[in-house]
Amino acid sequence: MEFIGKTHIDFMGKKKFSFAISIVIGILGIIGIVRIALGTANMGIDFSGGTAVQLKFAQPVHIDRAREALAKHGLKDANLQEVKAGNKLLVKIGKTSLPQGNAADLIQAAFQKELTGNTFVVESSTEIGPAIGDKLRKDTLIAVAISLIGILIYIAWRFDFTFGIGALVATLHDVLAMFAVFFLLDKEVNLLFITAVLTIAGYSLTDTVVVFDRIRENLHKNTKDSLETIFNFSINEVLSRTIITALTTFLAAGSLYFFGGEVIHDFALALVVGILVGVYSSVFVASPIVEVWGRRPKTSKA
């Protein structure tokens, strides 16, 4: 069976359009990152410090009722989130002046008093001191930097400079796109999200490498045609595998998103977004950048 037979899509010709889209994605991603740096993003408490408590109630709780109950007990800054299945409520309180170790107890006490008759159990409770959050933030930055440098070194060794730049920009593009989507959906940026970002940074290169390998192969064989023709021809040649490799991984990540439960719901979403953007960037970002670079790349290494 074949989804995609022989195609003759002019990918390179659409680069004005695709670059425009990518620039918008990039800017949104950068805004997301800047907001994280400024501390105005929706940060998980593992980075910002604070308390998160997940409660499971016996009966449905209206989120406004819950907010009122907390406000009565001096917790009006609490961030509430309903988990669709099973009357669950996630209460998050950032860094407060409250003495540590008290916020989780206060939340429980408030609900016990205000929502009488609706019993609950604490499914999970996390308290993170500001020192831990600071350390984690620093460690994360280092980890992201090391990963990107590692990938850059590997690509520089495997490909020549122009291809290296193309692959790196595509990778950065995918990372930014994930930040952009989480920024637009106002999803929480936590350690799991960063894990997803790094995973995709490694994984999305697969498609780029597939395309690049073919372009190099064809540059060897064909020295007459223009770069644009060879690039288009190569991308069309490997288009079906680019899409199918992503599709199988997408099927797996998708089942995590739909069936994996609320704890990794956002993590799976980040993976799904990353996989989709990864396909797009290998075709519409990585290759056009190499082509726009304008010269015929050296093809000594294969």
Add this chain to the structure above:
Amino acid sequence: MSKGLTWRFGLILLFIFLSCLYMTPTFVSPLPSWWKGLLPKDRINLGLDLQGGTHLVMEVEIQKAVEGALDLIAGDLEDSLAAKTIRFKKIGRIASDRIQLTFYDRGTADTVQKIVKEKYPTLEIVPPYDEGGFVSMQLRVGAKEAQERKDRAVAQALETIRNRIDQFGVSEPVIAREGLTNIVVQLPGIKDPKRAIELIGRTARLEFKLVDETVNPATATPGTIPEDSELLMEKKTDPTTGAVTEIPLVVKKKAMITGDLLTDAQVRIDSQFNQPYVAIEFNSTGARLFDQVTAANVGKRFAIVLDNNIYSAPVIRERISGGSAQISGSFSEKEAADLAIVLRAGSLPAPVKIIQNETVGPSLGQDSITKGLMAGLVGVALVVVFMSIYYRLAGLVANFGMVLNVLYLMGALAALGATLTLPGIAAIVLLIGMSVDSNVLIFERIREEMRLGKPPKAALDAGYDKAFLTIMDSHVTTLITAAVLFQFGTGPVKGFAVSLSLGIIINLFTALVGTKSIFDFALSRLRIKRLSI
């Protein structure tokens, strides 16, 4: 060719056998009695996020350990100078690293300097100097000495916490030091995390102090009481209403007896009021001190102070010899049991602060396992169906490779005794999709070669050969990020990195050697003329 094939199939079967062998302890419990000796016993452990439990990071306030040691030295100096009838104006800690002694004349200061040198050779002495008509002298803890004391404090705190947890009864706890000042405690499957945290985090400094009867506690404020006294609170809980009342009491600052002189502490029930209390036993030094103090203070009140809270302040009715006493107060049986544990295990050398506390209830953990498995099954089903339809028989071969991949991965995780977390399960699910990627690249290449008119065998070999480099590239880049995640990640993220990187490495074998062997077998032995791809 066929010789190589036998060898390869042998390897595949060997790995299947090893995987099953290593997974047995994980899935068979209890192990049969003949399962012993060299057979593996390591199993895949469930992370705290899957089995429920508490993960704590505690910071030992090491500066306080040094201060506490200096306070003790200051008190000890006061006692020994008084015993030698040497007059001094004041002895006390004035900064976090020094004690100041003030005397009326230089002669005394010089004598004391000699005494100190002998008694505390590790302390640095700032020589006596005149100050406002008095002679002062300072004792300082050097940087190296302070560092050693801090280090010892953390080691000692770790030991004490381990003792407490052992006595509390938690199966398979993890208690480890992290960095200079932190202690990590993991309590899997704990039912009452709050109680455990209170038990572990309590300093448990037990002191017996005389009540200062000269001051009326009701009107006393910290400013108006004598310098050698302090204002503490006695908490009383009404057993029926649960209301807590605080009664102020003024006690002497100096502790007559401290908790390190205890040898035992047990919960007993008062037969008269049916109230639990903690019976304590002193060692010989403690018993002698207790005897002396009670003999000299009959009729006065003796406050039992734990971490600056007064538990009770009974009147001393008679001299108490024999070295036993009891701590009563308004506490429940559980609280009495916990108090006995912390008294037996000893006090922490410095207070600890809980800087991270992650608790997952058992229901959420079970829920995560069920949903993770569900996602995995759906993922496998989708990939299997897709591959079989899209690549027909070759797709089935790729599916076989994927199943091998997951099987080997589980075996490897069990062999390493790795910890499976929810993100770890996610990595395995993700791997289901990624593991057939290698085969997709190969199959597409084979299709291309066949379109060029190559016979099946040549197309097959060319497909595997030419796709190899691409597959290596994609694996290496994924491994780079997985390695970084492993290096810096904690708990759940580490679990993700372990599963992902092992899976990727194993995939090289299953996707390249595993599936190729089946194709080679089909072509050479079954004499297949056409590839179903």
